[in-house]
Amino acid sequence: xxxxxxxxxxxxxxxxxxxxxxxxxxxxxxxxxxxxxxxxxxxxxxxxxxxxxxxxxxxxxxxxxxxxxxxxxxxxxxxxxxxxxxxxxxxxxxxxxxxxxxxxxxxxxxxxxxxxxxxxxxxxxxxxxxxxxxxxxxxxxxxxxxxxxxxxxxxxxxxxxxxxxxxxxxxxxxxxxxxxxxxxxxxxxxxxxxxxxxxxxxxxxxxxxxxxxxxxxxxxxxxxxxxxxxxxxxxxxxxxxxxxxxxxxxxxxxxxxxxxxxxxxxxxxxxxxxxxxxxxxxxxxxxxxxxxxxxxxxxxxxxxxxxxxxxxxxxxxxxxxxxxxxxxxx
Amino acid sequence: xxxxxxxxxxxxxxxxxxxxxxxxxxxxxxxxxxxxxxxxxxxxxxxxxxxxxxxxxxxxxxxxxxxxxxxxxxxxxxxxxxxxxxxxxxxxxxxxxxxxxxxxxxxxxxxxxxxxxxxxxxxxxxxxxxxxxxxxxxxxxxxxxxxxxxxxxxxxxxxxxxxxxxxxxxxxxxxxxxxxxxxxxxxxxxxxxxxxxxxxxxxxxxxxxxxxxxxxxxxxxxxxxxxxxxxxxxxxxxxxxxxxxxxxxxxxxxxxxxxxxxxxxxxxxxxxxxxxxxxxxxxxxxxxxxxxxxxxxxxxxxxxxxxxxxxxxxxxxxxxxxxxxxxxxxxxxxxxxxxxxxxxxxxxxxxxxxxxxxxxxxxxxxxxxxxxxxxxxxxxxxxxxxxxxxxxxxxxxxxxxxxxxxxxxxxxxxxxxxxxxxxxxxxxxxxxxxxxxxxxxxxxxxxxxxxxxxxxxxxxxxxxxxxxxxxxxxxxxxxxxxxxxxxxxxxxxxxxxxxxxxxxxxxxxxxxxxxxxxxxxxxxxxxxxxxxxxxxxxxxxxxxxxxxxxxxxxxxxx
Ligand code: HEM
Numbered sequence: 001x002x003x004x005x006x007x008x009x010x011x012x013x014x015x016x017x018x019x020x021x022x023x024x025x026x027x028x029x030x031x032x033x034x035x036x037x038x039x040x041x042x043x044x045x046x047x048x049x050x051x052x053x054x055x056x057x058x059x060x061x062x063x064x065x066x067x068x069x070x071x072x073x074x075x076x077x078x079x080x081x082x083x084x085x086x087x088x089x090x091x092x093x094x095x096x097x098x099x100x101x102x103x104x105x106x107x108x109x110x111x112x113x114x115x116x117x118x119x120x121x122x123x124x125x126x127x128x129x130x131x132x133x134x135x136x137x138x139x140x141x142x143x144x145x146x147x148x149x150x151x152x153x154x155x156x157x158x159x160x161x162x163x164x165x166x167x168x169x170x171x172x173x174x175x176x177x178x179x180x181x182x183x184x185x186x187x188x189x190x191x192x193x194x195x196x197x198x199x200x201x202x203x204x205x206x207x208x209x210x211x212x213x214x215x216x217x218x219x220x221x222x223x224x225x226x227x228x229x230x231x232x233x234x235x236x237x238x239x240x241x242x243x244x245x246x247x248x249x250x251x252x253x254x255x256x257x258x259x260x261x262x263x264x265x266x267x268x269x270x271x272x273x274x275x276x277x278x279x280x281x282x283x284x285x286x287x288x289x290x291x292x293x294x295x296x297x298x299x300x301x302x303x304x305x306x307x308x309x310x311x312x313x314x315x316x317x318x319x320x321x322x323x324x325x326x327x328x329x330x
Numbered sequence: 331x332x333x334x335x336x337x338x339x340x341x342x343x344x345x346x347x348x349x350x351x352x353x354x355x356x357x358x359x360x361x362x363x364x365x366x367x368x369x370x371x372x373x374x375x376x377x378x379x380x381x382x383x384x385x386x387x388x389x390x391x392x393x394x395x396x397x398x399x400x401x402x403x404x405x406x407x408x409x410x411x412x413x414x415x416x417x418x419x420x421x422x423x424x425x426x427x428x429x430x431x432x433x434x435x436x437x438x439x440x441x442x443x444x445x446x447x448x449x450x451x452x453x454x455x456x457x458x459x460x461x462x463x464x465x466x467x468x469x470x471x472x473x474x475x476x477x478x479x480x481x482x483x484x485x486x487x488x489x490x491x492x493x494x495x496x497x498x499x500x501x502x503x504x505x506x507x508x509x510x511x512x513x514x515x516x517x518x519x520x521x522x523x524x525x526x527x528x529x530x531x532x533x534x535x536x537x538x539x540x541x542x543x544x545x546x547x548x549x550x551x552x553x554x555x556x557x558x559x560x561x562x563x564x565x566x567x568x569x570x571x572x573x574x575x576x577x578x579x580x581x582x583x584x585x586x587x588x589x590x591x592x593x594x595x596x597x598x599x600x601x602x603x604x605x606x607x608x609x610x611x612x613x614x615x616x617x618x619x620x621x622x623x624x625x626x627x628x629x630x631x632x633x634x635x636x637x638x639x640x641x642x643x644x645x646x647x648x649x650x651x652x653x654x655x656x657x658x659x660x661x662x663x664x665x666x667x668x669x670x671x672x673x674x675x676x677x678x679x680x681x682x683x684x685x686x687x688x689x690x691x692x693x694x695x696x697x698x699x700x701x702x703x704x705x706x707x708x709x710x711x712x713x714x715x716x717x718x719x720x721x722x723x724x725x726x727x728x729x730x731x732x733x734x735x736x737x738x739x740x741x742x743x744x745x746x747x748x749x750x751x752x753x754x755x756x757x758x759x760x761x762x763x764x765x766x767x768x769x770x771x772x773x774x775x776x777x778x779x780x781x782x783x784x785x786x787x788x789x790x791x792x793x794x795x796x797x798x799x800x801x802x803x804x805x806x807x808x809x810x811x812x813x814x815x816x817x818x819x820x821x822x823x824x825x826x827x828x829x830x831x832x833x834x835x836x837x838x839x840x841x842x843x844x845x846x847x848x849x850x851x852x853x854x855x856x857x858x859x860x861x862x863x864x865x866x867x868x869x870x871x872x873x874x875x876x877x878x879x880x881x882x883x884x885x886x887x888x
C-alpha cells in the first residue's frame with residue numbers, strides 16, 4: 001500500500017469510528033435518561049416507604065433511607081445474585097463503543113504506519129492516540145468495575161475531540177523535524193497520553209461524584225447502577241493516582257529529553273509550566289484526600305480543576321502560547 | 331474499601347478501638363484525616379507556645395495543601411507573559427506593545443516570575459513546611475520499624491473484613507498448632523508477626539509504604555537543594571562557529587555567556603573544537619514537506635589538552651560531552667564569506683559573516699561592519715537568499731523558496747557614518763543602528779542596493795572600493811553548558827518516582843488471626859485494618875482466612 005492510500009484509509013477508519021461512537025453515545029444517553037426518570041418516578045411514587053431517620057441528636061443530619069419493595073422497574077433485570085443487569089440500551093452502547101474503538105485504534109495504527117513512526121508527533125495524531133487510550137482505559141476498567149454510567153460522558157468527550165482533530169488539527173503526514181527525532185518521543189508522549197486518559201476518567205468520576213453528593217444531600221433517591229458518592233470518590237482516587245504516576249514520569253522523561261534536545265532540563269517554557277501546574281494540582285488533590293475536611297466534594301473539585309488544566313495545556317497552550325513545544329504542526 | 335475508613339465519631343476504624351498504639355502510628359500532621367480528632371482546648375499561649383502553634387500550623391496538611399495550590403496558581407502568570415530567561419525577545423516585543431501595563435508587570439517581577447520574590451517565598455515556605463513534616467515522620471517511622479505489631483484488639487468483629495470459622499472440637503495442642511500455622515502463613519505472606527498469649531497472631535505489613543512516601547518527600551527536597559546549589563555553579567555559553575573554523579573553550583571566545591554566582595573562568599577546560607563539516611538534510615520525497623529540514627549533523631574535531639584528537643558528531647538530540655561540558659547543536663544557518671577591497675585592490679576584510687535565518691527557507695539577515703581600511707566607515711545590512719525565486723514566479727520582492735544553496739543571492743544596503751565600534755562599549759554584531767548613519771545605496775536612496783552571486787564582485791558606492799561574495803559556508807550555533815548537579819537532580823527525580831510508586835501502591839495493613847475458645851471448642855476470627863488507602867483489604871483478609879482455614883481443615887462460617 002502506498003502512503004497516500006494508508007493515510008486515506010486511516011481517515012476513513014477514524015470517520016467510521018466517530019459514526020459508531022455517536023451511536024454508542026445515543027444509546028448511553030438514552031439509558032442514562034431512562035434511569036434518571038426512573039429515579040424521579042421512584043421519588044414521587046406513593047407506594048414507596050420513605051423512612052426518615054434522624055442521625056444524632058440536636059442538629060444531626062437527616063438521612064433518607066429508601067426502601068423499594070416489589071419488582072425492579074422495566075429495563076432492569078436482576079441476576080440470580082441480585083445485581084442489576086445492564087439495560088439493553090447500555091449493552092448496545094457498550095457493544096458500539098467496542099466496535100468504534102477497534103476502528104479508532106485501526107485508524108491510528110494506519111496513520112502511524114503511513115508516517116513510518118509512532119502516531120503521536122503532532123496535535124492531530126496525539127488526539128487520535130490520547131482519545132483511543134481514554135476509551136481503552138474505560139473499556140479495560142469494565143472488567144474490574146462497572147462504569148457504564150460514564151459511557152455517555154466518555155463517548156461524547158472522545159467524539160468532540162475527534163471532531164475537532166479531524167476538522168481543525170488535521171495535518172498531512174510529514175517527516176519529523178530533528179528535535180523530535182528521539183526515542184523520548186515514543187516514551188514521553190505516550191506516557192503523557194496514558195496519564196491524560198486516567199486523569200480524564202478520574203475527573204469524569206469526580207463529576208458524577210459531585211452530582212451524586214448533591215442528590216444524596218437533598219435526599220433524592222440514587223440512580224440505579226450508579227455507585228454512591230463515597231464509592232465514586234474511591235474509584236476516582238484509584239484512577240487519578242495511576243494518572244499521577246504517569247504524569248510524574250512524563251515530567252521526568254520530558255526533562256531528560258529537554259536536556260538532550262534543548263540543552264537544559266528545565267527552562268520554564270510555557271508547556272513545561274503547565275505540565276508542572278497540572279502535576280502540582282494533582283499533588284494537591286492527593287493531599288486533599290488525606291486532609292481532614294477536604295475529602296469528598298472539595299477534593300472532587302480539585303480533580304476536575306486538574307483535568308481542566310490538562311485540557312487547557314493541550315489545547316490553548318499548544319495553539320496560542322509561544323514556546324519551544326511548537327509541535328502542533330499547525 | 332475507602333468507605334470503611336471515613337473518619338466519623340463512631341467509625342470502627344478509629345485507632346483507639348483497633349488497638350493501635352500511638353508509638354506505632356506513623357506520625358502524621360494532626361489534621362491528617364487518619365489522625366484522632368484533637369480535643370479543642372484553649373491553652374494560654376506564651377511566646378514559645380505561639381512559636382509552637384505557628385510551627386504546627388505551618389506543618390499541617392491544610393497549610394501544605396494551601397501552599398501547593400498557591401504554587402500552581404502563582405506559576406500561571408509566567409506562562410501568559412514572556413519570560414526574560416526563556417524568551418528575551420518576546421519580553422522586548424511585549425514591552426514595546428504594552429508600555430504602561432509592562433511597567434506594572436515589571437515592578438511585580440512577572441517577566442522573571444520563577445525567580446521573583448513572591449514565587450520564591452511561596453515555594454520556600456512550602457519546602458519549610460515539607461521539612462517540618464518529614465523530620466518527625468521519619469523519626470516515628472524508624473521507631474515503628476523496630477516496634478513489633480500491636481496487641482490484638484479485644485473484639486475483632488467490629489473491624490473491616492471480619493470473618494470467622496465454624497466452631498470445632500479442640501484441645502490446647504490444637505490451638506497452639508493453629509496459631510503457629512497462622513504465624514507461618516502471615517510470615518510467608520510478607521507480614522511481620524507477633525504471637526500474643528498463645529491464642530492470637532497480630533501482623534503488619536507494608537512498612538515500605540511509609541518508607542516510599544518519606545523517600546518521595548525527601549527526594550523533593552533533594553531536587554530543590556541540587557537545583558539551588560547547581561544554579562551557583564552552572565554556566566551556559568553560546569558560540570557561532572562557521573564550518574572550517576575553530577572554537578577554544580575560554581571565556582573570551584564566547585559570543586555570550588551566563589553564569590552562576592560561583593562560576594570562575596579558570597574552571598573552563600581549554601579544549602578546542604574545529605567544525606569540519608555540517609550536513610543538513612532536507613526532505614525531497616514527501617511533497618507535503620518538501621524542503622523541510624529532517625536532519626542536521628555537525629562533524630567536529632575535538633582536542634582536549636593532553637589527549638588524542640578525536641572526530642566527533644553533534645546532532646540535535648545528541649550533544650557532545652566533553653571536558654565537563656555538554657555541547658549542543660541548537661541552531662545553524664548560512665554565513666556568506668565576503669571580501670572587501672579598497673580602490674587599490676588591497677583586501678581590507680575577508681571572513682564568513684553568520685546571518686540569522688528568518689524563515690524555514692533560510693532567508694537570512696546579517697550585518698557586515700567595516701570600520702577600518704576604507705576611506706569611510708561603512709556598515710551593511712544584508713539579506714541572503716539560498717534559493718532565490720525567479721521574478722516571474724514570485725514577483726519583484728526577492729524571496730527564498732528552498733533552504734539549499736541552489737540559486738544563492740546576497741543583497742546589501744550600504745550605510746556610512748560612525749559605527750560606534752571604537753567607543754569600547756560592547757556592540758551587538760547582528761544589528762546595525764542606522765539612526766545616525768547615512769544611506770549610500772539601497773532602498774530609499776538614489777543608488778540601488780548591491781546584489782551579487784558567489785564569485786561575483788561589485789563596486790561599493792562613492793568609489794569606496796569593491797566587495798566580493800567569495801563563498802557561502804554553513805555555520806553552527808553551539809550552546810555549551812556546565813551543570814555539576816545535573817546528575818544529582820536526575821538521581822533525586824528517580825527517587826521521587828520510585829518513592830511515589832512505593833508510597834502509593836504498597837498497601838499498609840494489619841491483620842489479626844485469633845483463636846476464640848469456648849469450653850472444648852474453638853473458632854478462629856480474622857480481621858484487618860488499613861493504614862492509608864487500601865481498597866483491597868477485605869479481599870486480603872478473606873484470602874488469608876481461606877488459606878488458614880484450609881490448612882486447619884475448618885469451614886468458614888457464612
Ligand atoms: C513540595 C511539596 C509537596 C509535594 C509535591 C507533595 C506530594 C505528595 C504526593 C504526590 C503524595 C502521595 C505520594 C505518596 O504517598 O508517596 C503525598 C503524600 C503525603 N504528603 Fe506530601 N507533598 C508535598 C509536601 C508535603 C508537606 C509539606 C506535608 C506535610 C504537611 C506532606 C504530607 C504528606 C502526607 C502525610 C502524605 C500521605 C498522604 C496519605 O496518607 O495518603 N506533603 N505528597
